[in-house]
Amino acid sequence: VCSVSRRFVNVQDFKECAKDNLHPHAYKYIESVFTRGQTHDENIDAFKTFRLRPRHLRDVSHIDTSTTVQGQAVDIPIGISPSAFHKWFHPEGVIGTASGAAAKNALMILSEVTGTPLEEVDRAVPHGHRWMQAYMVKPRSDMLRHIRRVEAAGYKAIVLTIDEVALRRITYSNFEYPASFDYVNVPRPVIGGSVGDVENQIDTVTWDDVDWLKNVTRLPIILKGILTPEDAELAVRHGVDGVYVSNHGGRTLDGTTATINALWDVVRAVRGRCEIYLDGGIRNGRDVYTALALGAQAVFIGRPAIYGLATNGSQGVQDVLDILTNELESTMALTGVTRVCDISPSYVVKQSYYENQFPSNRFSAKFFG
Numbered sequence: 516v517c518s519v520s521r522r523f524v525n526v527q528d529f530k531e532c533a534k535d536n537l538h539p540h541a542y543k544y545i546e547s548v549f550t551r552g553q554t555h556d557e558n559i560d561a562f563k564t565f566r567l568r569p570r571h572l573r574d575v576s577h578i579d580t581s582t583t584v585q586g587q588a589v590d591i592p593i594g595i596s597p598s599a600f601h602k603w604f605h606p607e608g609v610i611g612t613a614s615g616a617a618a619k620n621a622l623m624i625l626s627e628v629t630g631t632p633l634e635e636v637d638r639a640v641p642h643g644h645r646w647m648q649a650y651m652v653k654p655r656s657d658m659l660r661h662i663r664r665v666e667a668a669g670y671k672a673i674v675l676t677i678d679e680v681a682l683r684r685i686t687y688s689n690f691e692y693p694a695s696f697d698y699v700n701v702p703r704p705v706i707g708g709s710v711g712d713v714e715n716q717i718d719t720v721t722w723d724d725v726d727w728l729k730n731v732t733r734l735p736i737i738l739k740g741i742l743t744p745e746d747a748e749l750a751v752r753h754g755v756d757g758v759y760v761s762n763h764g765g766r767t768l769d770g771t772t773a774t775i776n777a778l779w780d781v782v783r784a785v786r787g788r789c790e791i792y793l794d795g796g797i798r799n800g801r802d803v804y805t806a807l808a809l810g811a812q813a814v815f816i817g818r819p820a821i822y823g824l825a826t827n828g829s830q831g832v833q834d835v836l837d838i839l840t841n842e843l844e845s846t847m848a849l850t851g852v853t854r855v856c857d858i859s860p861s862y863v864v865k866q867s868y869y870e871n872q873f874p875s876n877r878f879s880a881k882f883f884g
């Protein structure tokens with residue numbers, strides 16, 4: 516079992532500790548990907564194809580990582596993606612994750628597939644910024660009752676997951692879900708149920724449902740799982756408040772592009788008409804910086820937050836956020852940017868840009884060879 520007294524310097528350290536601490540089934544579930552896992556790997560690797568363009572000789576003695584998300588002030592542009600079964604990873608469960616996020620004044624999205632009632636999370640961590648993730652459930656009367664519950668508990672936005680249509684991806688990797696779990700935050704709660712009890716509730720979701728949601732609640736609606744400029748344009752036309760670029764960490768459809776590669780097209784389609792967020796493959800502060808430079812208002816972390824939780828509960832989540840924040844601050848200072856809103860596309864470029872600048876091999880052989 517991993518010792519929390521050892522020194523943790525990056526997200527990978529937390530991943531290794533989480534692996535040591537967790538039951539193999541739980542770790543396998545966290546790491547699971549759809550089919551070959553190409554999208555999962557590319558989410559991480561694509562960040563490495565960008566290069567920074569530092570600007571020097573500026574006063575960077577004070578770095579400010581604060582920003583706003585849907586009008587809420589947060590200290591860092593890094594939030595926690597919704598993820599399921601936190602009680603399986605640490606006894607503190609989602610309350611640990613929520614208090615780790617709140618300690619950093621960061622945003623957390625609570626997954627519907629969690630074992631602590633959403634009201635209890637709010638009572639235990641009243642000062643946290645929280646949005647609620649939701650799947651579309653039919654009949655709509657059940658969905659409406661659920662939305663009212665989320666509103667009453669003070670959640671500040673609904674994040675509709677759109678990339679798990681009728682859970683068509685259930686055949687991904689051979690892991691096992693917990694045999695019995697209290698699914699207390701789904702529209703039709705099930706105590707001591709199996710995952711099938713939840714899968715049965717999740718319906719296919721259409722633009723018509725998005726219109727319906729926009730009509731029945733004043734909470735901002737954010738669509739999680741957008742990957743194309745076409746859907747981003749439609750999202751804006753349907754009045755959504757946020758477009759969340761995500762491929763579910765490569766756990767749903769394998770073969771889509773990395774989220775960081777999809778971001779720029781989405782940003783150009785949205786043209787500032789709503790906020791854009793991104794998750795998938797963020798493993799250090801430079802990745803955060805790259806996504807912000809390309810137009811994300813904030814980024815979210817899925818597995819890294821779970822590694823923190825599994826390592827040391829709430830403190831582990833806070834530590835992961837601290838490491839990412841320190842790395843972001845250093846990247847900002849060393850590229851000459853002091854505020855999050857000033858991180859612009861001019862600070863990043865694809866590595867291929869530099870390769871294209873060089874003379875051809877024949878030319879270089881002649882002159883430098």
Ligand SMILES: Cc1cc2nc3c(=O)[nH]c(=O)nc-3n(C[C@H](O)[C@H](O)[C@H](O)COP(=O)(O)O)c2cc1C
Nearest residue numbers: 545596597598599626676763764795796816817818
């Ligand atoms: C263990 C696990 C459980 C997840 N559960 C949910 C969920 O309940 N709802 C959801 O919308 N996304 C879920 N996701 C996807 C994350 O919200 C997020 O999109 C993804 O993890 C981001 O990629 P990253 O892990 O590389 O940061 C889950 C991801 C993981 C790893």
Ligand SMILES: CCCCCCC(=O)C(=O)O
Nearest residue numbers: 599628710713714763766
């Ligand atoms: C319907 C229960 C399945 C939980 C799925 C959680 C999830 O999205 C994941 O990626 O895992």
